[in-house]
Amino acid sequence: MDGDTISRLAYLAIILVALGGWAMVEFRQRMGQALRMVAAWGLIFLAMMAGYGLWTDIRSDIMPTQMVSTTGAIEVPRAADGHYYLTLEVNGTPVVFMADTGATNMVLSRDDARRLGIEPDSLLYVGEASTANGVVRTARVELPLVELGPFRNESFPAWVNDAEMDGSLLGMDYLGQFRLEIDGDKMVLRQ
Template identity: 60%
Template sequence: MDSDTLARIAYLSLLIAAVGGWALVEFRGRLGFALRTALAWAMIFVGVMAGYGIWQDIDQDLRPRATVTEAGEIRVPRAEDGHYYLSLQINGKTIDFLADTGATNLVLTEDDARAIGMNPDTLVYLGEARTANGSVRTAHVTLDEVQLGPYSDLDVSAWVNRSEMDISLLGMDYLGNFRIEIDRKQMVLRR
């Protein structure tokens, strides 16, 4: 163990000793009540953790994942919110995108740019994009490798958005590499 882990264990031990000492003094002579209270808090904690785990499963249902068929088609189910979400490998890191056929470019959030090894603070934001929320500043970048399912592309043009975005956008610059078929339940990408 490193010194940071040992320090955390020591801190946690002191915290447990302090709370435990307080509980012994507070509930002296009422040990049964103290145990019931501790059990109730433990059950609340377990319930919160179970809720968090279930939420992770629900989140997967809200944003179902794309599948690749044997023929090389990428089938993207429509999410409950009506959008299509894809996960791409960029420079070896998984980045989630909203497929946006109304967007021109592949646009990364600053957080996603950081995740793939860029420093958004050092980028030059000379570009400007007009969005539904007004004009935003953008920086042009080139992505070494972008992989979607079995398809890999090198030196892909992209933009990093200076404004707040919830998720990166996969626009027609990249989606145009595919034949796109959309129905009410899914989007199918073929090359």
């Protein structure tokens, strides 16, 4: 163990001793009540851990991911919210995009731009885009490598949105290189 881990364990031990000491003083006449409370909090903690474990197991059912079929097509299942989400590798970093056939360009949220090493505050926002929320300022960037399964694009243009966004959008400048097909609850991309 390194020094950081030891200091964290020591800090947690101090907190545990302080809480244990407080419980002993507070409940010295009512130890049965104290044990029931400890058991209740223990069960709450176990339920939270079980919930987290269950969430990691079912997350792929709630927000399914794309797969490459045997024919080389990308099959993207519809998510519970009715949208299609694709995970692209941008310079080796996975970025989740919502497929938006109403958008012209690939648009990065400020958070995704930061994850890719682009500092949004240092960009020159000279472009404008009309959105459902009004006109927003945009800055053009170039992504050295964008990959979706077996498909690769080098020096792909994208725009960083100056407004807050929940996630990044995959517009028609990227989707337009594929033949799009909606087949039941999945979107199929072929080249």
